[in-house]
Amino acid sequence: MRADSKEKTGDDSPSASQPACEQRREQSHFVQFYENDDFLIESLAEFIVAGLKADENAIVIATHSHETALAQKLEAMGIDLVGERRAGRYYTLDAAETLALFMKDGMPDEPRFDQVMGGVLDQAAQGEKRARVFGEMVALLWEQKNAEAAVLLEGMWNNLGKKHAFSLFCAYSVKTFGGRIDDPSFLNICKEHSRVFFSDKCEGPSGDPERLRVLTTLQHEAVSLRTEITRRERVEAELRRIASIVESSDDAILSKSLQGIITTWNAGAQRVFGYTAEEAIGKPVTMLMPPERQNEEPQILERIRRGDRIDHYETIRQRKDGTLIDISLTVSPVKDADGNVIGASKIARDITDRKRAEQDARDARRQLAQVNQELERRIYERTASLQEAVAQMEEFSHTVSHDLRAPLRAMQIYSEALLEDYSKQLPPEAVRYLKRIGESALLLDKMILDVLTFSRISRAELHREKVSLNKLIGNLIEQDPTLQSPRAEIHIEPLIDVMGHAPSLNQAVSNLIHNAVKFVSPGVMPRVQVWTEKRDAEVRLCIKDNGIGIDPQYQHRLFKMFERIHADLKYEGTGVGLAIVAKAVQRMGGRVGVESDGTHGSTFWLQISAAD
Amino acid sequence: MNSINPTILLVEDNEDDVFAMKRALKRANITHPLQTVTDGKQALDYLAGADQYSDRRRFPIPSLMFLDLKLPYVHGFEVLEWVRQKPEFNSIDVIVLTSSAVEKDHEKARALGARSYLVKPPTPEMLLGVLGSLQSLAQA
Numbered sequence: 001m002r003a004d005s006k007e008k009t010g011d012d013s014p015s016a017s018q019p020a021c022e023q024r025r026e027q028s029h030f031v032q033f034y035e036n037d038d039f040l041i042e043s044l045a046e047f048i049v050a051g052l053k054a055d056e057n058a059i060v061i062a063t064h065s066h067e068t069a070l071a072q073k074l075e076a077m078g079i080d081l082v083g084e085r086r087a088g089r090y091y092t093l094d095a096a097e098t099l100a101l102f103m104k105d106g107m108p109d110e111p112r113f114d115q116v117m118g119g120v121l122d123q124a125a126q127g128e129k130r131a132r133v134f135g136e137m138v139a140l141l142w143e144q145k146n147a148e149a150a151v152l153l154e155g156m157w158n159n160l161g162k163k164h165a166f167s168l169f170c171a172y173s174v175k176t177f178g179g180r181i182d183d184p185s186f187l188n189i190c191k192e193h194s195r196v197f198f199s200d201k202c203e204g205p206s207g208d209p210e211r212l213r214v215l216t217t218l219q220h221e222a223v224s225l226r227t228e229i230t231r232r233e234r235v236e237a238e239l240r241r242i243a244s245i246v247e248s249s250d251d252a253i254l255s256k257s258l259q260g261i262i263t264t265w266n267a268g269a270q271r272v273f274g275y276t277a278e279e280a281i282g283k284p285v286t287m288l289m290p291p292e293r294q295n296e297e298p299q300i301l302e303r304i305r306r307g308d309r310i311d312h313y314e315t316i317r318q319r320k321d322g323t324l325i326d327i328s329l330t331v332s333p334v335k336d337a338d339g340n341v342i343g344a345s346k347i348a349r350d351i352t353d354r355k356r357a358e359q360d361a362r363d364a365r366r367q368l369a370q371v372n373q374e375l376e377r378r379i380y381e382r383t384a385s386l387q388e389a390v391a392q393m394e395e396f397s398h399t400v401s402h403d404l405r406a407p408l409r410a411m412q413i414y415s416e417a418l419l420e421d422y423s424k425q426l427p428p429e430a431v432r433y434l435k436r437i438g439e440s441a442l443l444l445d446k447m448i449l450d451v452l453t454f455s456r457i458s459r460a461e462l463h464r465e466k467v468s469l470n471k472l473i474g475n476l477i478e479q480d481p482t483l484q485s486p487r488a489e490i491h492i493e494p495l496i497d498v499m500g501h502a503p504s505l506n507q508a509v510s511n512l513i514h515n516a517v518k519f520v521s522p523g524v525m526p527r528v529q530v531w532t533e534k535r536d537a538e539v540r541l542c543i544k545d546n547g548i549g550i551d552p553q554y555q556h557r558l559f560k561m562f563e564r565i566h567a568d569l570k571y572e573g574t575g576v577g578l579a580i581v582a583k584a585v586q587r588m589g590g591r592v593g594v595e596s597d598g599t600h601g602s603t604f605w606l607q608i609s610a611a612d
Numbered sequence: 613m614n615s616i617n618p619t620i621l622l623v624e625d626n627e628d629d630v631f632a633m634k635r636a637l638k639r640a641n642i643t644h645p646l647q648t649v650t651d652g653k654q655a656l657d658y659l660a661g662a663d664q665y666s667d668r669r670r671f672p673i674p675s676l677m678f679l680d681l682k683l684p685y686v687h688g689f690e691v692l693e694w695v696r697q698k699p700e701f702n703s704i705d706v707i708v709l710t711s712s713a714v715e716k717d718h719e720k721a722r723a724l725g726a727r728s729y730l731v732k733p734p735t736p737e738m739l740l741g742v743l744g745s746l747q748s749l750a751q752a
Contacts, residue, residue: 401712402682409711409733410628417635452712503715 028161029154030195031170033216035223037069040171043197044134045073047169051132052079052089057124059133059166061093066136091124095136106146108153114160121164131166138189143176147185154192174223186220252327252348255334256285258305260297263343272327272350274320285346290318304333304344314351326355390459397452405448411441443572450576453507454561457584462501464588466611469495469509469541472502473530476510486525488517493531496539497611504584505608508592509541511577512604516545518573519602538590539610544603551598558594581606618675622648623655623691624709625683632733633678633709640736642743647671652686655679656694659701674704676746679726681710681717689724696725705746709734 034040048058048070060067071092074081084090102112124131135157141150157168170193190196196216246253252269256262262285265277273280273288280287286297293316303310310331317327327348334343415438423431473492477483483490490513498505517526529544550558557563559582562575578592581604585592590608620637624630630648637646649655655677658665665671677695681688688708695701707728708721718729728742 398712401714402710405711406626406628409632413628413632413635413733 028166029158029168029170029193030197031172031189031193032197033172033174033219035174037066041066041069041073044070044169044171045077047132047134048074048090049077049079051130051167052084054130056130056132057089057091057126058084059091059093059120059124059131061095061098061133061135061137063095063136063140067092067094070134088124088126091120093120095140099137099140103149107149108141108156110156110159113153113156117157117160118164121160121166125164125166131164132169133166134169134171136171138170139172139176142172142189147188151185151188151192154189158192174220187217190216249347250349252350253345254280254285254348255343255345257343258301258341260285260301269348272319272325272348273317279320288317290316290324293317300331301344304331305341307333307335307341309333317348325350326352393455393459397455400448401452405445408441408445408448412438412445415441443574447574447576450574450580454576454580454583457504457507457580457587460501460504460587462504462587464499464501464609466497467500467502467505468497469532469539472506473509473513476506476513483513483517488526488528490517490528490530493529495530495541496532496534498539498541499609499611500588500590501584504588508581508584508606509543511581512543512606515577516543516547516602516604519545519547521548534610535607537610538607540605540607542603542605544601546601549598549600550594550596550602552596555594555596559592617644619645619647619672621655621658621674621677622646623650623652623677623683623688624648624680625650626680629680629709629732636734636736636739640739642739644676647674651684652688652691653684655683655691656686659695659698673701676743677704677706678709678730679706681708681721689720692721692724692726707742 032040032043034043044066048060051058060070062070071081081090098116099108101116102109104112121131121133138150138153138157141147141153154170157170161168172189190213196213246266247268249266249268250271252272253264253266254262254269255264262280262283265275265280269280270276275287286294289296296315300310310329313329313331315327315329316324318324328351329349330347332345333341334345336342415434418426419431419434419438423434426434470492473495477490481487513528513530516528520526524546527546529542531542533540533542559578561579563579564573564575582592585606585608588608590606592604592606594602594604596602620642622630622633624633630650634646647658649658657663658671659673661668661671679688679691683691688710692706692708695704695706705727706725707730708717708726709730709732710717711732721729727746730738730742
């Protein structure tokens with residue numbers, strides 16, 4: 001809507017014969033509201049041009065942009081601004097600079113205002129001419145939210161009008177009125193003006209000042225309503241967004257009054273507590289508390305009244321069906337616009353599952369601890385009984401080796417003494433019997449020693465270490481003349497180091513080598529070959545003899561306790577030697593075996609971990 | 613102490629073993645006087661010259677002691693330990709006699725100060741081999 005359109009449409013109104021600008025000219029102090037600058041400039045240009053034509057001087061106190069736009073408009077309307085300025089008929093002043101000349105402590109100072117503006121008007125009034133003033137200083141104050149100063153300044157203009165002949169054109173952007181319908185300052189501004197003009201957006205006839213005033217007020221209200229609606233729509237959208245967040249939350253979100261009455265109830269609350277919103281709203285929040293926790297509510301309310309917030313308070317609540325649930329509660333005070341606490345919002349999270357999981361974990365840990373304790377107790381008991389058994393076994397071995405062997409030794413000693421001292425006086429038969437007694441005693445003693453060795457190897461703690469077979473076998477042969485030339489020929493290839501328990505390994509290898517030289521046919525020189533073969537991470541030690549061999553069908557019995565393959569007296573043994581070998585090697589994590597066709601000697605082997 | 617013909621003390625409870633030792637000594641032509649006690653306590657009394665052994669002329673401090681381990685009253689190792697704690701018995705060589713060739717016993721005997729270790733029954737060869745290396749009977 002433009003001002004010029006008003007002139008055309010104004011024909012129907014009672015005052016239509018007079019254009020708006022002509023009407024304004026007659027007024028000493030009027031206000032023009034506007035919504036866009038183009039309208040303002042057009043309206044203002046008409047005001048100025050009408051004045052110039054009526055031989056009135058023009059004074060423009062405007063912002064720089066308005067002043068420039070006005071100059072362009074006036075020139076476009078055929079006004080020779082340069083000429084008018086030179087003739088002293090057109091003055092321009094910067095609104096902000098001029099305002100600063102009479103402001104004092106944020107308010108306009110009337111004496112200074114009179115001095116500054118009176119001077120300007122005096123100068124413009126040369127030859128007793130009337131002046132037309134456009135002033136934007138009040139608008140500047142208005143924009144700075146200094147409404148009081150603006151109204152005061154308007155009053156000063158009115159006072160100045162009593163001394164000077166001028167008409168004053170004020171302009172306010174509608175946008176600067178915060179959109180509030182009942183804004184008292186708007187009405188105050190209107191009051192300070194003899195006439196008010198509504199803005200370009202409002203259609204309607206001009207004319208009767210009172211009617212215009214009413215219309216302008218209505219227009220202001222309309223603009224305010226529009227602004228308010230926009231603002232409310234924005235708020236509403238935000239509220240809807242928040243409401244949907246609240247509604248879709250898994251947590252129970254509810255609010256209550258300071259009296260503890262439930263005021264809102266989301267879907268989460270229904271899920272958590274089982275009550276529908278209809279059932280819950282208006283009821284005391286204590287209905288969610290089990291009887292023994294009713295005392296929590298006064299405490300919570302007390303803290304809320306103080307404005308405190310309660311964060312992640314873990315407690316127990318009761319569902320509609322009576323079941324108890326673990327919840328984590330956050331309660332915040334709800335305040336009105338003035339900051340008074342008027343209620344509380346509660347967010348309750350169902351932590352039953354978490355609590356149950358925690359409890360399960362605790363139970364599991366406790367059970368585990370119990371099982372561990374029980375296990376430790378059993379291990380302790382078994383260890384104790386094992387230790388006892390080992391101790392008993394050692395005691396037994398000790399007894400066997402000392403006490404049981406003593407009579408055997410006596411048999412050896414006395415049979416030998418008899419033979420040495422009296423053999424010449426005895427028949428050959430008796431000598432043979434005596435020898436047999438001594439040999440049997442010796443054999444029984446060996447068997448006892450072997451059994452003791454076997455049991456020692458079976459229960460000894462085996463610490464495995466790197467063992468040099470070269471050294472071990474070298475020492476064995478060096479210490480035993482029966483393994484040396486001329487009684488035997490033992491050929492040893494360079495041997496690979498192994499991981500083993502040296503004493504056990506020594507026992508096993510010793511037994512194998514002694515067997516190798518023992519089981520030869522009469523008159524045959526024992527020839528033994530010793531070598532190693534690498535087999536993956538293990539080493540196989542092979543001991544090959546030129547003995548009588550072992551029939552394959554009996555080989556599986558070889559490594560058992562007290563098994564003897566050769567009944568022949570000349571191969572007499574304890575029947576324990578190979579069992580010791582097997583036990584020792586098995587305890588080192590290895591295997592033993594034999595290869596023989598039963599006639600051409602045997603190859604015994606043992607296989608244990610390599611050293612590297 | 614008779615340095616010309618030093619005494620041998622045999623600590624042995626088994627009379628068969630005493631017989632074997634005497635026979636082996638004889639066959640090895642070892643003619644030193646032999647004193648025999650049959651339990652650990654007697655051994656300590658003999659060495660200390662206590663009670664019945666107070667006459668040092670009859671019961672001289674030995675140069676060599678054959679010591680069985682499994683003895684009544686006081687174990688052979690205790691006797692050995694006691695002897696080795698007395699500086700006045702420094703000159704006595706102790707040879708442990710036992711029926712078992714258990715490595716543990718052998719090590720312990722060495723650790724407690726035994727000169728050597730013999731597995732029963734003793735033979736003339738064994739005795740000559742061991743005694744030949746001993747200072748105590750070197751003069752003989």
